[in-house]
Amino acid sequence: MSVPIAFGSTGHGVAARRGDTVLDLGRVARHLSSPHEAVLAGPTLDALLAAGRPTWDAVRESVEAWFDDAELVERFGHPIDEVDARLPFTVADYVDFFSSREHAENLGRILRPGQPALQPNWLSLPVGYHGRAGTVVASGTPVVRPSGQRPGGPLAAAGESSFGPSRKLDVEVEVGFVVGGSSALGSAVPTSAFEDAVFGVVLVNDWSARDIQAFEYVPLGPMLAKSFATSLSAWVYPLAALEAARVAPPARERPMHPYLQSDQEWGLDIELELAVNGTVVSRPRFREMYWTPDQQLAHLTVNGASIRPGDLFASGTVSSASPEGYGSLIELTRNGEQPVKISSGETRAFLLDGDEVVITATAPAPGGGRFSLGDVRGRIVPASAPHPTLQSKEEHS
Ligand SMILES: O=C(O)/C=C/C(=O)CC(=O)CC(=O)O
Ligand SMILES: [Ca+2]
């Protein structure tokens, strides 16, 4: 089995990973006076992302050859557990989609009882919202329990909220797509341009405070319930790593507008796992996602909105058509009513302080077998004091 390489960033700058070995690409490129020295010299993948598809492919081929060179690996390589991986790129704009039909219907039934499980627009377009790029964090960053307005409390009968730390802190298992290309304001990016625009994929945990969400979301959608943190896996797998994972998406139920049609199959056979404190609680299958990433990109630009390097769009929660595959606790526990077992004797409805969540995934490897797409992890820490003083930029970094 050949293990695809992935790109990231460590204390030594731009790096690549193959299996459990990490190579410092900036240092190798300088040592070899590689033509790619400039795009690999910085602290993150930003310059590489902006360089475009021909450079991405050329760099990937060079880096594969560098991994095969024992002397380079000896001199510029590290075991992965000795490496301090960072957020791999500067996140520009961030969009989160809602492309699992199972998830959309489950959330509809929980949050909008008495209404149709699926909203009428859902089969016509990939529903999504613009998220908060500045709070996208690297895997391993602690997640502070958010506070906000929650339903209930002494004045609930009058429709008032209560204020305090979320009691329904949840996860969402997602796959993210990292944009490198750019487009002009006013022009759409067609589905056929997906491979030129998108560098690769990461794993995403879209942390969600369900009580804050339930009170605030009408009619504009998520605001504070999801903007406090979104965690990304540290290693970006180039699209080429997913060649063997490409499958046909589920059958389409409605004719689609031409801008959403595609002559390529961008369903992906990515199998995910969600673990809480070491216990696997679900195994979502990405291949069941109704809307595919090329359609998502075409949709998010069809009004002429431009894209730029560092844009991130996430798939939406990956939920498969059976409870073992639900990608969030609100679904797995029926809004907290049926807690899941996480270890001998312990159960969880929603996350408690101290809980650690790890999302992992695999995809078919080019020569057979499956390879790991890494992991995204985060531990919940208690809500901060109600009136934290503002930090200066120096204190913050
Ligand atoms: O149905 C709703 O009102 C809310 C749905 C979500 O919270 C999901 C969301 O963030 C999009 C997704 O991850 O699929
Ligand atoms: Ca989400």
Ligand SMILES: [Mg+2]
């Ligand atoms: Mg989020």
